[in-house]
Amino acid sequence: MNIATFQDDLLELREFSERLGRFIDTEHEFVEGSLVVALSSRFGSGKSTFLRMWRSAMEDGDENRPLVVSLNAWESDYNGDPLFAIVSALAEAVREKGEAADALLEAAKDFGWFATAIGSQLVNVLTGIDPVAAGEVAQRKRAERIEGAHQTMDAFSIYEARRNAMYSLKRAIREIVASSKPKVLFLVDELDRCRPDYAITYLETIKHLFDTSGAVFILAADRQQLENSAKTAFGIDLDFEEYYRKFVHREVELPPISEASYIRLAERYVNFYLEREGARFCFLGLDHQSVGYISGLIGALKLTPRQIQEVFRTLGHLFDTTEENRGRLYWCLGVGSIAMAVFKIGAPDKFHALGGERLDAGEALQFIKNSIGQSYPEWWFAIFLTGGGLYANEGEVPEDVMKRAGLTDDQSHSSHGDLSHFRSGWGRRSSGRFKEIYEKIQQVSQWS
Numbered sequence: 001m002n003i004a005t006f007q008d009d010l011l012e013l014r015e016f017s018e019r020l021g022r023f024i025d026t027e028h029e030f031v032e033g034s035l036v037v038a039l040s041s042r043f044g045s046g047k048s049t050f051l052r053m054w055r056s057a058m059e060d061g062d063e064n065r066p067l068v069v070s071l072n073a074w075e076s077d078y079n080g081d082p083l084f085a086i087v088s089a090l091a092e093a094v095r096e097k098g099e100a101a102d103a104l105l106e107a108a109k110d111f112g113w114f115a116t117a118i119g120s121q122l123v124n125v126l127t128g129i130d131p132v133a134a135g136e137v138a139q140r141k142r143a144e145r146i147e148g149a150h151q152t153m154d155a156f157s158i159y160e161a162r163r164n165a166m167y168s169l170k171r172a173i174r175e176i177v178a179s180s181k182p183k184v185l186f187l188v189d190e191l192d193r194c195r196p197d198y199a200i201t202y203l204e205t206i207k208h209l210f211d212t213s214g215a216v217f218i219l220a221a222d223r224q225q226l227e228n229s230a231k232t233a234f235g236i237d238l239d240f241e242e243y244y245r246k247f248v249h250r251e252v253e254l255p256p257i258s259e260a261s262y263i264r265l266a267e268r269y270v271n272f273y274l275e276r277e278g279a280r281f282c283f284l285g286l287d288h289q290s291v292g293y294i295s296g297l298i299g300a301l302k303l304t305p306r307q308i309q310e311v312f313r314t315l316g317h318l319f320d321t322t323e324e325n326r327g328r329l330y331w332c333l334g335v336g337s338i339a340m341a342v343f344k345i346g347a348p349d350k351f352h353a354l355g356g357e358r359l360d361a362g363e364a365l366q367f368i369k370n371s372i373g374q375s376y377p378e379w380w381f382a383i384f385l386t387g388g389g390l391y392a393n394e395g396e397v398p399e400d401v402m403k404r405a406g407l408t409d410d411q412s413h414s415s416h417g418d419l420s421h422f423r424s425g426w427g428r429r430s431s432g433r434f435k436e437i438y439e440k441i442q443q444v445s446q447w448s
Contacts, residue, residue, distance in 0.1 A: 003049050005056045010264045011046055011305070016255055017054045023252075024216055028183055031249055033211035040223040041254040043192060044306025047220035050254060051187045058185075066216070067180040069093045073202055074190035082202040083209065084112065086186070093184075094176060107172040111165040170209060177214040186210075186217045192225035196232035199225075203247045219248070259299055265308055266295035273316035283319040284334040285327040293338050300372045301346030314341045317444040318437075332425030333433065336387050340437045344445075347371070354389035355438025361390050361405035378407050386422040389434035 006014040020037075028035040041047055051070070058065050069089050076085035087108040091101035177184045191199055199221075206217055227240045234243075257265075270291055274282045284290055294315075298308050318337050319329070343351035350367060353359035364384050365377060373380035384390050385398050392401050398419055423430045 004052050006053050009053060010268060011049075011254075011257060011261050013046075013050050013053065013254070014057070017050070017057060020054075020252065021058075023250075024185075025182070027250065028214070028216050033213060034206070034215035034217060035250075036206065036217045036219065036248050038223065038248045038251040039218055039220040039254070040251050041220075042304055043222045043225065044304040045254055046305045047254065048189050049305070051189055051218070051220055055187060064182065066183045066185040067093055067097065069184060069186045071186060071188045072190050073188055073199070074193040077194045077198045081112075082198065082205045084108065086205065086210065090173070090176065090184070090186075094180075097180075099179075101176070104169075104172040104176060107165075107169040111162075111169040166209070170212070173210060173215075174212045177212050180214070183214045183216050186215065187220070188217060189220045191219055192221040194229070196229035199229040200233045207247055223251070257299070257302075257305075259295075262299035263291075263295045265305065266291050266298065269308065269312040270294075273312040274319060280316065281321055281323045281326040283321040283325055283327070283329040284315075284337075285329065285331075290334060290338075293335055294342075297339060297342040297372060298346070301342060303342070303346050307345045311341050311345055314344070314441060314444050318440060330425055330427040332383060332387065332422060332430070333427060333437075335383055336426075336433055337437050339383070340434065340441055344441055351438070351441075354384065354387075354434045355442075357388055357432070357435055358391045359384065359389055361385075361401050364390055365405045365407070378402075381405065381407060382419060382422045384434070386419055386430045387426060387433040387437075388431040 003010065006017070024035065024037065027037075039047055039050075055068050055070060058068055069086075071086060071089050073082065073085075076082060079085060087104060091104055094101040094104070188202075191202060194202065210217070223244075226244070230240055230243055231238050270286055274280070274284070275286060294311075298311060303311065315338065318341065319334075321328075340351060340354065343354070347367070350359065350364075353363075361381075365381055368377045368380045368384075381402065385401055390401055392398075396404075426433050
């Protein structure tokens with residue numbers, strides 16, 4: 001499901017985009033060189049969707065809008081050098097404005113032969129390449145391209161040629177940025193999915209070659225993943241806070257998902273994954289209560305949009321049925337399946353314990369109270385118990401397990417009904433139902 005504009009926004013991010021835009025408008029005037037802002041949120045939290053919507057909103061704005069350059073770092077990872085990916089995207093954005101980018105591309109070609117020397121410490125650590133030897137090859141290649149002949153140069157001349165090529169490229173970048181008022185905004189996505197060496201080289205390239213006033217970089221990445229990449233490159237003793245501060249001026253996070261947004265996500269995904277007219281029919285009755293169970297659980301466990309998508313993909317396979325059986329699933333089977341699909345992503349230890357019929361009663365009640373069912377913990381406990389997910393000592397009946405967990409008989413006869421109500425909600429039998437659901441979800445994960 002590709003959401004590209006704020007008109008389709010399910011996470012209420014328009015206000016955040018406006019606030020971020022105002023912040024950048026002011027902040028980039030008060031830093032030397034480029035402004036680098038890290039949009040640091042969990043993997044799968046919606047950063048890519050936000051960048052798409054934000055870019056669309058800026059393109060529909062007034063004429064006094066920044067030149068926007070969109071970059072997917074992961075897509076260029078296999079090329080091995082972020083310099084060309086960034087320059088190419090910048091040149092394309094300039095051309096789309098109807099302007100020439102020849103000077104930028106020529107300068108990039110000249111400097112490209114020396115690109116191996118960028119971040120030479122990283123090159124040495126990860127590849128064992130000798131930057132001096134690489135520089136000699138670079139100069140020969142440049143001479144061949146410009147003059148069509150080999151030249152032999154000493155080490156100092158190679159250094160000067162590399163430096164001059166870098167200055168020429170930086171000057172070309174600076175001229176483009178200066179002519180693109182009010183600024184050039186680079187939206188860098190998927191940096192946290194890149195190989196460690198490429199992710200760090202990307203940061204080094206931004207720092208050394210694009211550090212010019214008026215250039216603003218938004219780096220959408222999971223901060224923890226970047227830390228892992230840096231420590232892979234430079235060792236686990238690296239002081240990441242100090243290292244990160246070399247590149248990033250400010251750090252912001254996407255706002256947390258609201259309860260209303262979780263409901264909107266659930267409603268949208270129900271129509272996308274669970275029920276499509278003529279294509280898929282849902283065994284679960286898709287009334288307001290069923291959707292409420294799903295949105296309540298994904299909200300309680302703070303799942304990311306990508307995790308929510310995986311939950312619905314799983315449920316789509318579990319509940320797929322014929323038109324004749326549409327909506328005829330026993331209610332406990334529906335609730336239990338929803339819970340297990342959510343737990344597989346958001347609470348895998350509980351998923352495996354329920355599926356193995358070995359979740360401790362006390363642990364189950366504590367989990368329910370702390371995480372998923374603070375208002376009516378006995379209701380969820382009865383679901384776990386009657387579906388056979390809880391461990392029982394030899395000779396214990398369900399009522400004994402409830403008492404052992406600290407739930408009284410009065411609580412089992414609450415407004416939700418007694419245990420017989422839950423047993424009938426599983427169908428002809430209730431024991432072993434969580435194990436059955438577990439096995440089906442594992443099969444879905446393997447084959448779909």
